[in-house]
Amino acid sequence: MTYYLIAGEASGDLHGANLMKALKQQDADAKFRILGGDLMLAQGGDLVRHYSEMAFMGFVEVILNLRTIFRNLNHTKADLLAHKPDALILIDFPGFNLKIAQFAKENNIKVFYYISPKVWAWNQKRVLKIQKVVDKMFCILPFEVDFYKSWGMTVDYVGNPLLDAIFDFKPNGNFKQQHALTGKALVALLPGSRKQEISRILPEMLSITEGFPKYQFVIAGAPGFDEDFYKEIIGEKHVPVVYNQTYDLLENSEAAIVASGTATLETALFEIPQVVVYKGNPASIAIARLLVKIKYISLVNLIMDQPVVTELIQEDCNVASLTKELNAILHDPLNRSQMLINYQQLAEKMGEPGASAKTARLIIETLKINRF
Secondary structure: OEEEEEEOOHHHHHHHHHHHHHHHHHOOOOEEEEEEOHHHHHOOOEEEEEHHHOOOOOHHHHHHOHHHHHHHHHHHHHHHHHHOOOEEEEEOOHHHHHHHHHHHHHOOOEEEEEOOOOOOOOOOOHHHHHHHHOOEEEEOOOHHHHHHHHOOOOOEEOOOHHHHHHHHOOOOOOHHHHOOOOOOEEEEEEOOOOHHHHHHHHHHHHOOHHHOOOEEEEEEEOOOOOHHHHHHHHOOOOOOEEEOOHHHHHHOEEEEEEEOOHHHHHHHHOOOOEEEEEOOOHHHHHHHHHHOOOOOOOHHHHHHOOOOOEEEEHHHOOHHHHHHHHHHHHHOHHHHHHHHHHHHHHHHHHOOOOHHHHHHHHHHHHHHHHHO
16 A cells, blocks of 8 residues: 655654555555655655755744745645545644645545644644544543543554664664864764754754863754764854764763653653753744643653653753753752652553554554445
């Protein structure tokens, strides 16, 4: 069967790649067409567009890039019609993907949604649209099942695909030597995967490095951005960037400063104490604060429903606060041990690996049923 997958950011690329791998294991004739990234491309298939050309985060940023967004939408719609896949698999990225879902539904293409849009955070009435344009929804957070049920929609909880990726991870025993990182304990900097967020968040992260001379700070580079992009932000500071080795970086780090997103959950599952940060366009943040109806921004705190990790958002993301919180997770044994205990409870809530295989099985079963 032919599968058309759309992922609009780095985390979606990771989950999409694992799902493609699982689909190939269960469907020997699987063929793929993808909007995604390097990890999905490595699993095979034709790359229509890289997510680095598609990802715009924040209300203002979206408005400023509407022409590009509409061009991407129109190109994707035309490509879908030209190739008519057996299944369209949408991975998070709701602003774009829900529009594509509606188009696909109108053209009799089966629509599967893997990793629910965060409709529980704001504009919950989008569930009504999802009910109309999505044939099957696969959720990766346990509380999402009850949320959709409250709207009269049945969804499948498949577990979290991050567990698959971490389970499959094989540590590189020579990581430190390969990157000449043998002298000091490491602090990982994960500033995100979008150009706008990296440009705003990374300078704040770098602003505290001089205050921790006994540590080596290392940046996890996002696919799609070259060294020149990072060098322009880093300037004269001696902070290396490593690409496609975020898990190895976390495995070898004492602590991390992490931009809000999937990486916060990955960092917790690697049991690395962290500070979560976010800094966006002031106008976008102001709008978000009016609309978003959740207590926390990090997945760790959302799943645990308590402040396991400190969140420094917008004006709180500054030198003084970052320095204080990094000191706490590095040098305060009580703070550090309590976070690790909470991480263990989080891991228990997350369950076992297998989300990718389960999702692939449900997709294939649904397609086979609809063929008869």
